[in-house]
Amino acid sequence: MMRVNLTLKPMGSWSIPIEAESIIPANFLSGTDLTVWRGNRELGLEEAFSVSVVGGADRAEDVEIVLAGKTARLKRVGEYMDAGKITVLGDIGMHCGNFMTGGTIEIQGNADGWLGREMGGGSIICRGNAADYCASGYRGGRKGMTGGRVEVYGRVGDFLAENLAGGTVIVHGDAGDMPGAEMRGGTLIIHGDCTRPAANMKDGACYVYGTARWMLPTFRNLGTVRHEGRTLIQFTGDVANRGKGNLFVGNYEYLD
Amino acid sequence: MTELLVKNAHVIDPLSGINGETMDIAIRDGKIVEEVSAAAEVIDARGMLTMPGGIDSHTHICGTKVNFGRYMSPEDMRAGRTPRRGPMHATSGYSVPTTYGNSYRYSVMGYTTLLEGAMAPLEARHTHEEFTYTPLQDTMANTLFDGNWSIMEAIRDGDVKRVAAIIAWTLSAVKGFGVKLTNPGGTEAWQWGKNVSCIRDPVPYFGVTPAEIIRSVIEANELLHLPHSVHLHCNNLGTPGNYTCTLGSLGLAPDLNPRRQTLYATHVQFHAYGGSGWKDFSSKSEPIANLVNMRPQVVIDMGQILFGRTTTMTADGPMEFNLYRLHHEKWSNHDVELETGSGIIPVIYRRKNLVNSVMWAIGLELALLTKSPWQCLLTTDNPNGAPFVRYPEIIGLLMSRRYRDAEFATIHPDTGSRVPLPAIDREMDWYEIAVMTRAGQARALGIQDLGKGHLAPGADADVAIYPIRIDEVDPSADYQKVIDGFSRTEYTIKRGRVVARRGECVVHGSNSTLWVRPKVSENYDMGKDPEFVEKFDRYYTVRMSNYPVQEQYLNRSRCIETETEL
Numbered sequence: 112m113m114r115v116n117l118t119l120k121p122m123g124s125w126s127i128p129i130e131a132e133s134i135i136p137a138n139f140l141s142g143t144d145l146t147v148w149r150g151n152r153e154l155g156l157e158e159a160f161s162v163s164v165v166g167g168a169d170r171a172e173d174v175e176i177v178l179a180g181k182t183a184r185l186k187r188v189g190e191y192m193d194a195g196k197i198t199v200l201g202d203i204g205m206h207c208g209n210f211m212t213g214g215t216i217e218i219q220g221n222a223d224g225w226l227g228r229e230m231g232g233g234s235i236i237c238r239g240n241a242a243d244y245c246a247s248g249y250r251g252g253r254k255g256m257t258g259g260r261v262e263v264y265g266r267v268g269d270f271l272a273e274n275l276a277g278g279t280v281i282v283h284g285d286a287g288d289m290p291g292a293e294m295r296g297g298t299l300i301i302h303g304d305c306t307r308p309a310a311n312m313k314d315g316a317c318y319v320y321g322t323a324r325w326m327l328p329t330f331r332n333l334g335t336v337r338h339e340g341r342t343l344i345q346f347t348g349d350v351a352n353r354g355k356g357n358l359f360v361g362n363y364e365y366l367d
Numbered sequence: 368m369t370e371l372l373v374k375n376a377h378v379i380d381p382l383s384g385i386n387g388e389t390m391d392i393a394i395r396d397g398k399i400v401e402e403v404s405a406a407a408e409v410i411d412a413r414g415m416l417t418m419p420g421g422i423d424s425h426t427h428i429c430g431t432k433v434n435f436g437r438y439m440s441p442e443d444m445r446a447g448r449t450p451r452r453g454p455m456h457a458t459s460g461y462s463v464p465t466t467y468g469n470s471y472r473y474s475v476m477g478y479t480t481l482l483e484g485a486m487a488p489l490e491a492r493h494t495h496e497e498f499t500y501t502p503l504q505d506t507m508a509n510t511l512f513d514g515n516w517s518i519m520e521a522i523r524d525g526d527v528k529r530v531a532a533i534i535a536w537t538l539s540a541v542k543g544f545g546v547k548l549t550n551p552g553g554t555e556a557w558q559w560g561k562n563v564s565c566i567r568d569p570v571p572y573f574g575v576t577p578a579e580i581i582r583s584v585i586e587a588n589e590l591l592h593l594p595h596s597v598h599l600h601c602n603n604l605g606t607p608g609n610y611t612c613t614l615g616s617l618g619l620a621p622d623l624n625p626r627r628q629t630l631y632a633t634h635v636q637f638h639a640y641g642g643s644g645w646k647d648f649s650s651k652s653e654p655i656a657n658l659v660n661m662r663p664q665v666v667i668d669m670g671q672i673l674f675g676r677t678t679t680m681t682a683d684g685p686m687e688f689n690l691y692r693l694h695h696e697k698w699s700n701h702d703v704e705l706e707t708g709s710g711i712i713p714v715i716y717r718r719k720n721l722v723n724s725v726m727w728a729i730g731l732e733l734a735l736l737t738k739s740p741w742q743c744l745l746t747t748d749n750p751n752g753a754p755f756v757r758y759p760e761i762i763g764l765l766m767s768r769r770y771r772d773a774e775f776a777t778i779h780p781d782t783g784s785r786v787p788l789p790a791i792d793r794e795m796d797w798y799e800i801a802v803m804t805r806a807g808q809a810r811a812l813g814i815q816d817l818g819k820g821h822l823a824p825g826a827d828a829d830v831a832i833y834p835i836r837i838d839e840v841d842p843s844a845d846y847q848k849v850i851d852g853f854s855r856t857e858y859t860i861k862r863g864r865v866v867a868r869r870g871e872c873v874v875h876g877s878n879s880t881l882w883v884r885p886k887v888s889e890n891y892d893m894g895k896d897p898e899f900v901e902k903f904d905r906y907y908t909v910r911m912s913n914y915p916v917q918e919q920y921l922n923r924s925r926c927i928e929t930e931t932e933l
Contacts, residue, residue, distance in 0.1 A: 251441040253696070352695060 136195025420479025420829030477831025634670025
């Protein structure tokens with residue numbers, strides 16, 4: 112096992128975020144001679160972080176990266192990661208786990224926008240809240256997340272799992288507006304409340320255990336079903352998009 | 368005085384009657400000349416294929432429609448990203464790239480002149496501003512008149528001279544080059560919730576038919592002695608069985624001009640469909656090509672599709688709405704006041720889709736079955752059929768039966784029973800390709816006298832040198848070499864300067880815009896016509912005085928004045 116401890120050095124008066132797509136387990140197999148970007152300036156990893164490596168590994172699966180310090184403005188960590196583990200002790204910046212295909216990212220604090228965008232596999236666990244566009248697709252793109260699992264224990268912002276095409280997204284708190292918009296596959300589970308779920312959905316399953324507010328009128332009510340000890344109301348749609356998706360809600364309210 | 372001498376160029380220049388001669392090309396101050404002094408800079412072309420700069424006679428690269436394609440498809444900007452490099456700006460995008468992206472990629476392929484296929488007059492400023500940032504090509508804009516209220520009223524009153532006068536005023540005002548009819552009458556009908564199914568359906572309220580619009584505008588176009596003919600996008604695009612409508616439309620064209628065609632029908636691939644629905648969809652390229660073969664007054668362009676992702680955009684609003692109902696993907700439609708409309712939809716053409724496979728075959732058949740290359744020009748209706756960066760693939764397909772067969776084996780297996788392509792043996796030669804990509808365009812657009820599309824002394828020094836030695840390459844077998852060669856020039860020379868070298872653009876460049884000002888008598892100056900002025904003030908959202916595009920919007924204004932019969 113190899114454990115890489117990265118502690119972000121105090122940024123001083125810098126407010127520019129650091130882009131750190133190089134921080135993935137596979138890259139540390141050949142040492143720590145990596146770079147990150149702050150604005151248009153390229154920094155050596157050791158300029159930005161205090162780095163310590165314990166143990167060794169010859170495959171990415173055996174590498175764990177632990178990120179400490181004020182990492183809330185550290186972007187693109189875990190992009191294209193395919194194996195191993197990243198643990199973030201605090202908050203993490205935008206685009207964490209973009210395109211990841213394997214391995215695990217665990218965030219003890221909150222995650223900023225675009226967590227796990229277009230991921231294809233692996234898992235992300237966020238113990239705090241996640242901001243907008245969690246587990247979503249790229250703007251304008253046809254397919255968002257295609258596989259893997261994202262679990263958020265707190266709340267999430269708007270456009271959760273937009274364009275979801277595969278995999279599982281679970282949120283234990285509330286979600287914002289438009290979760291599961293343009294869904295075309297996969298499973299989205301929201302334990303709390305949200306507004307306007309599954310707009311324009313084509314396929315897949317969306318569960319809202321709490322209350323769906325501003326429920327869209329373009330879903331057909333199929334009656335109640337039992338699901339894992341809960342009684343939920345099943346809808347199908349989005350009829351406006353000739354969709355065949357399933358939307359299950361605990362309660363719902365139409366917009367007056 | 369700047370001088371350049373291109374030595375040992377293996378030249379194909381159809382308008383000058385040169386088919387493969389090794390010669391030197393002398394250039395002084397942006398023009399081809401007989402000879403230059405010994406002080407001239409020398410480029411040794413080492414026997415490489417040298418042609419006049421490429422001309423695209425129908426492409427969508429600048430204007431509101433293209434820009435809305437960019438708005439709609441932020442995901443398109445993920446492709447084709449290149450960083451700033453030397454004089455090159457950063458670019459991005461694939462089917463709807465940034466203006467610099469368009470300009471650099473065309474330049475690298477040896478293109479030096481572009482015609483924007485459809486400019487809504489009201490939105491002309493936008494087109495001209497984007498032209499300014501398309502620095503490495505000279506530009507022109509076809510101006511839309513398909514649903515122009517004043518023109519339809521003049522046609523209803525049988526007054527062709529008034530039609531001509533309105534066209535003259537509008538072209539001068541918006542700095543347009545040619546007359547474009549996109550689904551004539553159809554976009555106006557669509558604003559009433561209808562469409563016209565073919566050329567005999569009357570347009571609601573106005574009561575004129577597309578046939579009357581096409582015929583009157585052709586006559587008006589010739590009264591104004593415009594360099595280009597009417598540029599027609601036929602009614603009923605993309606509908607199974609629409610070939611009869613296309614035959615009818617092409618049959619309307621009289622032979623009025625000895626110097627060029629009287630009707631240019633664009634992206635005919637989209638208009639050559641047989642069958643009564645998608646289930647029995649088939650190719651009707653043969654009857655269309657036969658008609659074109661018999662009518663020298665007609666020139667068409669292919670509108671070839673290639674498999675992959677792209678964006679469709681046209682002023683044909685109802686067609687895009689139908690396409691939306693087919694695909695159920697993102698969609699935009701737009702109305703342009705008293706003039707026209709537009710629609711935009713991103714699409715993916717797939718090999719495993721039978722309809723797309725047949726469409727792919729039709730474009731090639733049109734080119735191969737039209738006997739004279741001067742009458743069928745190479746386009747994809749960029750980006751509707753495919754982004755222009757894929758033109759070299761089309762050249763490869765036209766030059767190599769083997770390549771066509773290899774591609775044919777990968778498309779939908781039922782295609783063979785619906786298209787004549789497998790039976791066509793023709794393989795085009797270098798000369799024919801030169802006609803289909805520059806000389807034919809120059810003649811069809813009527814710009815050869817302005818020094819475009821040829822290399823005779825006096826012509827603009829727009830030259831493309833491709834890294835191909837035609838005596839060493841058998842295009843039939845080495846089609847990949849042909850594709851690679853046409854994808855990246857060794858040198859692209861624009862106005863006497865090397866602008867692109869082996870895939871890199873080496874100067875900032877500065878385009879010229881060609882536009883037409885027909886000279887009409889006082890009686891036909893629509894700017895002073897009370898009825899026209901009143902209509903303008905009453906229905907447009909802009910004042911008539913704010914409507915014309917000021918010349919400051921044109922980077923290097925190149926005005927073509929025509930003597931008219933008005």
